[in-house]
Amino acid sequence: MRNTIYLFVLILSVCFKTNGQEIVSGYLHLENSENWEQKVNLSKVQLNGKANGHTYIPIASSVLSKEGYFSFDQKWFDNKDHIYRIHVNPIKSISRRTGLAKNSKLFILSKNDSIYFKKGTSPFDSYTTNNKAHKEWEQLKKFESKFESLHDDFDTEKYLLRTKGYVKDSLQILLVKLISIKKLDDKKLLEKDIKENTAYYTSLLKELKSSEIDPALFLYLENKLSLVYLENTDEKYSISVVLNGIAGLVITFLVLLIFRRRRNRNNNDLVPLSKQENTIKELIISGKSNKEIANELFISINTVKTHISNIYSKLHITSRKELLLKK
Missing domain, CATH: 1.10.10.10 (Winged helix-like DNA-binding domain superfamily/Winged helix DNA-binding domain)
Structure with a gap:
């Protein structure tokens, strides 16, 4: 009897330990499941300077159970927040057809948090998470969605002003600020804003470098700042060359003028000969x-x-x- 109790306790402890390690888990519902691979893929996301650009680094895969359950344990994640992506691939023969359901989800997570995907009518649509950065990111998405319907009448100045105000007043997490800045880059507004607010972005980059955020996530911002700095330097150099040229011409003119006046004065000062x-x-x-x-x-x-x-x-x-x- 005692051995049975020990065995039961051991099994429970292993189960709890296993469950504790599964920080990404849930169910995946797929219409026409025969059109999809029966596994969920996990990738690490890095931001880049291209419009809507992300680089996905594959990490692991989880085979779907008969019930559609999948999970990833904490060994695939870092102690600090990072952006991840889970997705399911369509079968190659139909991968370019239209009408397939949304098949991926981006989220922020660390190994100290968890995210659980509920059963739903579309992949990764409904979920719960205790990661603060991801929750703040969702609030940012709601704010940005207000501008998604704007097209020809899109006011860039108003968008920049409101976005910067939101980032300053509402966002507390550096990683989410970085994501919001990437959105400006996607809309081709970041370079303009950096030129107008260089001090702010220089300070932000310094703060990012001193944080625990993976440098690969803000490399695009660092490159953009360097590019703007070089453009400003070239512009200042061109202006300096023009100003120096103008100054040289002015000095030459003044020297000639002084010489001419001195010569004329000397001629005017001549005393008549007897x-x-x-x-x-x-x-x-x-x-x-x-x-x-x-x-x-x-x-x-x-x-x-x-x-x-x-x-x-x-x-x-x-x-x-x-x-x-x-x-």
């Missing part, structure tokens, strides 16, 4: 030496030299050669 100085100037230009000039004018050589010194001073020159050039 009659005797003009005579000596003409004799110098004709090639006469000091002695010849003295003999021709009946004055001493020293007097000639004095006159020549005065001529040079008044004309702002220093030699016969300059006088000949200036004639």
